[in-house]
Amino acid sequence: xxxxxxxxxxxxLFSAGGVVAAxxxxxxxxxxAFAVPLGWMHAPGYDxxxxxxxxxxxxxxxxxxxxxxxxxxxxxxxxxxxxxxQIKHLNEVVxxxxxxxxxLGTVAAAYLMLIL
Amino acid sequence: MSSHGHAATPAxxxxxxxxxxxxxxxxxxxRWYRPKxxxxxxxxKWAYVKFILRELxxxxxxxxxxxxxxxxxxxxxxxxxxxxxxxVMSSPWMIALNVVAFAFLLLHSITWFNLAPKAMAVRVGGxxxxxxxxxxxxxxxxxxxxxxxxxxxxxxx
Numbered sequence: 001x002x003x004x005x006x007x008x009x010x011x012x013l014f015s016a017g018g019v020v021a022a023x024x025x026x027x028x029x030x031x032x033a034f035a036v037p038l039g040w041m042h043a044p045g046y047d048x049x050x051x052x053x054x055x056x057x058x059x060x061x062x063x064x065x066x067x068x069x070x071x072x073x074x075x076x077x078x079x080x081x082x083x084x085x086q087i088k089h090l091n092e093v094v095x096x097x098x099x100x101x102x103x104l105g106t107v108a109a110a111y112l113m114l115i116l
Numbered sequence: 117m118s119s120h121g122h123a124a125t126p127a128x129x130x131x132x133x134x135x136x137x138x139x140x141x142x143x144x145x146x147r148w149y150r151p152k153x154x155x156x157x158x159x160x161k162w163a164y165v166k167f168i169l170r171e172l173x174x175x176x177x178x179x180x181x182x183x184x185x186x187x188x189x190x191x192x193x194x195x196x197x198x199x200x201x202x203x204v205m206s207s208p209w210m211i212a213l214n215v216v217a218f219a220f221l222l223l224h225s226i227t228w229f230n231l232a233p234k235a236m237a238v239r240v241g242g243x244x245x246x247x248x249x250x251x252x253x254x255x256x257x258x259x260x261x262x263x264x265x266x267x268x269x270x271x272x273x
Contacts, residue, residue, distance in 0.1 A: 021177045022228040022254075026221045027262035029180050031269050032187060033214035037206035042273035046195040052272050053191055066184055069177045076174035084168050086155050105181060112188045 002095070010075055017072025024065055059113040066109035067102075074098035169220075170227050176220035229254040 002010060036043045044052070052058055078098045081087045087094065158164035183205075190201035204210055232254060233247035 017177075018224075018228055021180075021221070022225040023258055023261050024265070025177060025180050026218065026225055026258075027265045028184065029214060029218050029221060030262075031266060032183070033205060033211070033218065037202065037211065041270055043202075044269060044272035046191070046198050048272040049198075050191055052268070053188065062184065062188060066181045069181055073174040073178040073181075076171055077178070080168070080171040080174065084158060084171055086153050086157070101178065105178075105185065108185055112185065112192065116188065116192055 010071075013068065013071035014075035015072075017068035017070065017075075020064060021069040021072055025069060028065065053116055059116055063109050063113045067106040070102040070105040071099075074102040170223060173220040173224035173227075176217040177224065179217050180221065225258060229258070 031041075035041045053062070075098075078094055081094050082091065158168045187198075187201055190197040229251045230247075233245075233250040236250070238245040238250060
């Protein structure tokens with residue numbers, strides 16, 4: 001689990017995911033949660049969106065966009081529960097829960113990008 | 117008799133040499149002073165509330181990723197599945213939920229960019245670079261990236 005040797009790995013993933021989330025996620029949510037559903041822009045059709053998503057660059061982009069921010073979430077949410085909500089007795093459950101979500105999400109993202 | 121300090125020395129050295137406690141020695145475990153901290157300790161001060169809100173932004177990050185995965189999954193399945201996804205996204209409760217998520221994403225971005233100058237002290241010519249020169253380019257990158265992503269999606273419209 002987390003010790004002096006592994007902590008830098010978890011922290012690097014947290015940091016890299018934080019950068020990706022900060023730079024790329026707001027516009028992604030803005031487009032597909034507000035601009036398209038509320039009709040602020042002409043919604044791209046199914047076929048053109050599928051073609052766009054199918055390109056190797058987009059698939060790589062979407063994979064990184066999903067995977068790294070989940071590791072950012074795992075680290076940060078773990079410490080939110082630990083420091084913020086003082087949940088210290090469930091430390092291991094929280095650890096495996098948070099990183100379980102990150103790993104499952106990464107595997108799901110990899111699978112979706114392969115079959116896209 | 118000659119020196120009374122000399123006679124006292126063997127005792128500490130012998131106990132320091134043998135690390136295993138003797139039979140007469142009972143290990144004393146000190147009781148740490150750890151006051152119980154309330155779950156709601158952060159409610160008292162605005163700075164603490166901001167800290168907790170910033171940390172909770174990670175939930176919005178995970179939520180947004182989940183939406184992206186759901187969108188791609190529906191895109192893979194069929195046009196019907198995708199229109200169903202689009203319908204869910206335009207429901208009022210979903211819009212309301214995403215307004216909250218978007219606010220947290222913005223909080224994450226802004227606090228993240230503002231934190232960078234504090235996390236890394238870049239020195240040029242022996243002087244520390246002003247914070248604006250570190251966080252400024254990140255804000256610029258944020259705007260450029262957002263414009264590019266928006267332009268790409270609009271071009272498909």
